[in-house]
Each structure stands twice: as C-alpha cells, then as structure tokens.
Amino acid sequence: MNRQELFTLFSEDLFIPSLKAKDRDGVLQEMVDHAAAAGVIRDRDVILGMLKNRESLGSTGLGEGVAFPHGRSLAIPSLMALFARSEKGVEYGAIDGKPVHLFFMFIAPPIEKENRYLPALGQVVELIRDAGTREQLLEVAGYEQFRQIILGDGEESE
Numbered sequence: 001m002n003r004q005e006l007f008t009l010f011s012e013d014l015f016i017p018s019l020k021a022k023d024r025d026g027v028l029q030e031m032v033d034h035a036a037a038a039g040v041i042r043d044r045d046v047i048l049g050m051l052k053n054r055e056s057l058g059s060t061g062l063g064e065g066v067a068f069p070h071g072r073s074l075a076i077p078s079l080m081a082l083f084a085r086s087e088k089g090v091e092y093g094a095i096d097g098k099p100v101h102l103f104f105m106f107i108a109p110p111i112e113k114e115n116r117y118l119p120a121l122g123q124v125v126e127l128i129r130d131a132g133t134r135e136q137l138l139e140v141a142g143y144e145q146f147r148q149i150i151l152g153d154g155e156e157s158e
Contacts, residue, residue, distance in 0.1 A: 001119035003127070007150045009081035009106075009120055012143040013038040016084035019103070024092045028052060028069060031084055031105050046075040047107060061094025065138070066128050068121060070106040079108040079116050085140060102128070102137050 016034055021027040028051045036044040054060065054071045061067040082105040089099025104124050108117035127133050127150070136149045 001116065001123045003123070003151050005116075006081075006120055006123045006127075007147065009079060009116070010083060010146070010150065011038075014040065014080065014082040015143045015146060016082070017141055017143075019084050019086040019090070021086070021090060022088075023090060024055065025052065027067075027084070027086070027090050027092070027100075027103060028055070031069070031082055031103065034084075035080065035082055035105075035107075040080050041076050041107070043075040047073055050075075050107075051105075055093070059093040059095060061092040061100050062125070063094055063096035063098065064128065064131075064134060065089065065094075065098060065101040066104070066134065067092050067094065067100045067102070068104050068106065068124065070108075070117075070121060072108050072110050072117070074110060076107050076109055079106065079112055079114075079120065081106050081120065083146060085137065102134065104128075 019030055021030045032044050032048045035041050041047050050071045050073045051069050060069050084103040086101050089101045092100040094100050140146050
C-alpha cells in the first residue's frame, strides 16, 4: 500500500486535531464517539468494547508518542481510519512509558475483500518511524495539513 492508497482511508469527518481526553479509556471513547457521530460505525458500544479488550491484551502504544488502537468488528461495514492528536499527551501504557500524542485508529470488518487492514497499519508504522513526520504530525492543525504530511507533500511515493 502506498501513501495515496493509505490516504483514501482517512476523511475530514474522522480527523480530531485536539483530543480532550486525559486517559486511555477517554481517548478510545472520544474517538469511537467521533466515528459514531460521523455515521461510520453501527454500534459504538461494541466497537469501544472491542478496542478496550484489544488494549487489555497489550498496549497499542508503540512508543515515540504514537498509538494504533485497532481491531475487527461486525459493527463496521468497511475499513475505516481515524487520526487524532493530543497536544498535552495521554498516559496510554505505551511500551516506552511515555505519553501518547498521535493516534491512528483502524477498524475493519472481520472479512474484507480488498484486504487493506494490515497493509494500512504497516504503512502508517513505516511513516511514523521518521522523526520528522512525527514532528509534523504533532503540529498539525487542520485536515489539509494532515493530508500533505500523509501524502509526503504531494511527492510520488512507492
């Protein structure tokens, strides 16, 4: 999956430039509520329960201030991606013990014909390995700026 394909999973309706939540459960709830308000998920309680259960198996906070809450559920018709940013950072149980500022939530149905769920996760992990990209995302204020960062400022990406 390239950057252009990855970006098609995001939308302005699923972009939160400034999370209000102060803890992991609050972040998950705020993101799920946002997706529910956008009409993307069928049952917010099922999705929230699935994400909390996934976190209980091991934190999706992978370090460097980034977390990837994700999972599969029948409560969603197709793969969705949501980006959220916390200016102050949230204690999330990340593997490096540091607060998380950047959240990429991916939720997919149990079976998806295009099989984009894992490639999308992998592409975002690859993108955020770059410290410069993480720094840019920490400063993102609007969706257009987010688009430029994900697409690599419009450059061709493989």
